[in-house]
Amino acid sequence: MDGRITCFTLENTALIIPTGLYPVKLLMSRRFQRKTPHLDVPGRTDIEIHGCNRAEDLEGCIGVAEYRMSDYVIYESEPATNAIEEALEAAEANNEASMVQISASDAS
Numbered sequence: 001m002d003g004r005i006t007c008f009t010l011e012n013t014a015l016i017i018p019t020g021l022y023p024v025k026l027l028m029s030r031r032f033q034r035k036t037p038h039l040d041v042p043g044r045t046d047i048e049i050h051g052c053n054r055a056e057d058l059e060g061c062i063g064v065a066e067y068r069m070s071d072y073v074i075y076e077s078e079p080a081t082n083a084i085e086e087a088l089e090a091a092e093a094n095n096e097a098s099m100v101q102i103s104a105s106d107a108s
Contacts, residue, residue, distance in 0.1 A: 001087050007080035010063040010072070012055050017041055017062070017102050024049070024100045026088050036081075037088055039100055049084060049100075051077025 011017065022039045029036040029048055037049040044060065052063030055072040064081055065074035091098045 001084070006083055007064045007066055008068040008074045010052060010055050010058065010065075010074050012058040012060065015058070015060040017044075017047065017060075019102055019104055022100050022102065024088065024098050026085065026092060035085070037084055049081070051081045053077070 017039070018041075022041055024037050024039050026035040027038040028034070029038075029050075030046065031048070032050065039047040039049070039062070041047045046060075048061045049064055050061060051065060052058055052061075053065070053073060053075055055063070057063065063074060064077060064084065066076040066079050068074050088098055
């Protein structure tokens with residue numbers, strides 16, 4: 001966030017979000033029944049940023065956590081999701097737009 005590394009991310013390799021810059025805002029999640037960060041990805045719906053542990057737990061969303069165990073496993077998601085959600089809440093309170101940059105990574 002704001003040019004600094006805040007967490008590790010994970011995606012299901014079968015449903016990778018294309019490289020690009022995407023608007024993100026807090027919206028109600030049908031899955032989690034609370035507000036979560038949602039990316040506006042053309043041609044896709046309900047792309048959320050939320051906590052997870054394994055890539056196979058994701059259905060097209062981005063999983064976040066504080067630590068990375070391997071290319072397909074991360075853990076300690078609550079601090080990461082809280083930091084992201086707090087930053088988005090602050091930006092929205094100031095009427096600021098938020099963006100997420102998706103780029104390719106070799107996960108090393």
